[in-house]
């Protein structure tokens with residue numbers, strides 16, 4: 780399959796997940812294009828519709844994706860809408876699937892403050908007709924010293940060092956499983 784591995788990572792945590800997705804999908808023989816979204820990423824440089832499978836992920840900031848990712852999605856949405864590709868009732872596109880995921884700290888309300896992001900990120904592919912087959916959440920420590928207290932004392936408990944080796948092993952397993960679903 781042709782796979783788009785799209786992510787935005789402000790402090791590197793989601794980048795670790797995305798790198799593992801890329802390696803695992805390649806190991807299964809898929810053709811993977813990874814794109815890191817940053818503030819200046821040109822929204823016209825990729826077309827999701829050119830891919831069979833999409834991974835889309837980011838960190839969580841005030842229960843939303845970071846601004847660079849929100850802007851990228853808004854601009855991409857505009858492009859598809861202008862081309863008439865956002866249709867009433869979002870008809871399914873056969874053979875096109877997606878996974879949306881987030882890394883998050885959950886310091887205040889735990890999974891409740893993380894779960895909005897995979898929903899948010901899954902909406903553009905869903906509008907285009909992709910089936911969002913899974914949503915994943917992974918703990919991600921706060922990489923700013925002044926927020927260490929949130930990495931230790933939030934609802935997720937002590938998440939220092941996450942995502943760690945064990946989390947990345949889990950990502951490998953998840954990637955292998957979800958891509959098997961499409962074969």
Ligand SMILES: Cc1cc2nc3c(=O)[nH]c(=O)nc-3n(C[C@H](O)[C@H](O)[C@H](O)COP(=O)(O)O)c2cc1C
Nearest residue numbers: 788789790791792793838839841882884885919920
């Ligand atoms: C400045 C800052 C604000 C954050 N705000 C939240 C938040 O509101 N909710 C949350 O669950 N996690 C929050 N986090 C934790 C991040 O979502 C988590 O560390 C994530 O893994 C970062 O991913 P990234 O490095 O790929 O951007 C915050 C982290 C930082 C550094």
